[in-house]
Amino acid sequence: MTEILQLTPKLVVADGAAALAFYTAALGAVVEESYTMDGRIVHATLTVGSLRFELKDAGDGDPAPTPGQHPPVLMSLDVSDADAVTERLLAAGATVVYPVSDHEYGSRGGRVADPFGHHWMVSAALETLTPDEVQARLDGVRQGQV
Template sequence: MADIFQITPKLVVGDGAAALAFYTEALGATVEESYTIDGRIVHAALTVGELRFELKDAGDGDPAPTKGLHPPVLMSLGVTDADAVTDRLLAAGATVVYPVADQEYGARGGRVADPFGHHWMVSAPLESLSPDEVQARLDAMS
């Protein structure tokens, strides 16, 4: 599938700032990106060596893990055509959580739930924005 270029796990946490500090200290992670709305982290990307993972604060339908239960993980799927990949996921049995649309942060994307309950965020870049431009657009949304 040449139109898929990455799969990135996204952890949902109860305290994003504390999680960034923990992963930085415990794993030597580097915070590559971190964006907030009203003080909540809505997206952060970290790297450990050549590996990348993402995290966000709980909210917007994404619960943080409850101790003793299975933790929620969002899969972030970078693609060249969000509509085509989402259509394939839907045809295979996924359901729409958020429809594909042009997003303020410079991407076209949406979210589907697979038949097993995992959520897949499908996103294709529309424009190249600096981190400051992304944050300014998110600030304008709140």
């Protein structure tokens, strides 16, 4: 069987140059490579620490999400300080979808929408729970016990 070496999310956006500026400011991303054709970004690779994602302008059969509508994919960021990272995203132009708060499943986090229609879930661990403990807490929420 062929080994899969890596899975890299690629964001399709309506304005690639603005998106590169946003992710650089909001996440401290480093643009490792960026290629254009006819004024559009056809491929860019960004890193945030040891994490990598890609980006391209809409076109060639790849539509960008419409801001204000729910995108088909959520980006999830595990961070050390959900409040600080969320504030950075907001300062760079993101908007709150769900405010940062403590959650029963042992983390603190929320969700923001970037100016290009992508949703980012930002989460920081508050405690380490087993899968059974997480499920028990979620069951308690459903039953109104938490």
